[in-house]
Amino acid sequence: MAAQLQTYYSEPQRHYHTLAHITYMLKAFDASGRKENAIELAIWFHDCVYDPLKGSPWNERQSIQVWEEFCDSIKPKAMTDLKEPVSVLIEATILHRLPDTLPEGLTVSQVAVFLDLDMSILADSPSAYETYSQQIRQEYLHFPDKEYRLGRSKVLQSFLLHDRIFLGEETEAMEERARVNIQGELSRLQVA
Structure with a gap:
């Protein structure tokens, strides 16, 4: 399966959702000191x-099917x-919020950690965030600039409407950096 996953994450339409994204999440997960198999497999x-x-x-639904x-x-x-x-865990990435019910063997803390790992690029350095936003644009080159700017702006504004982007404990600093990065991208999208 490792070879198949490598093939998936190396597809030509991917610029951000690649093995680099998986590696980024795995490194952050490893640094957290947590050792839950469910989170690692979901990554x-x-x-x-x-x-x-x-x-x-x-x-997400197709990814769940491959997993199952x-x-x-x-x-x-x-x-x-x-x-x-x-x-x-994978399904929770659709809306990036905690599910109403959890199966046996899965905790709210695990879901929060996984979702925060997936969103952690939003709170990275301004240069890393800029690279991320350029990679996302590359994945959506099939949209003309004006249409992309409108759609991307809606996505980013939806993040800002949440009380919290990050759901885990002690994520205040990440929250602040993410909001600054998102505001910066929104400003760039309006100028373009």
Whole structure:
């Protein structure tokens, strides 16, 4: 499966949703000192299907299907116990909020950590954020500039409307950096 995941994340339509994104999340997860298999597997599988023409929630649902088919092909009890928790983690990336109900073996803290890892690029340095925003634009080159600026602005404004972008504990500094980065991108989109 490792080779298949590498193939997925190396597809030509990807510029941000690549192995570099997975590596970024894995490094941050490792630095957190947490060792939950469900989070690590969700990191690997959450964007394995990514087609900018299809968008969300199609990509997430297809990624869940790839995960579940892999899980079913392995069959050890330890893996089957992770099937639903990992699927719920991936599904949570559709709206980037905590699900109303959680399966056995998955905690609110785990979901928050995973979602925060996925969004952590928003709170990175201004130069890393600028690279990220350019990579996202590359993934959506099929949209003309004006249409892209309007759509991207709506996405970014929706982040700012949330009381909190990051759901975990002690994420205030990340929250502040992310909001500054997002405001900066919104300003650039309006000027363009």
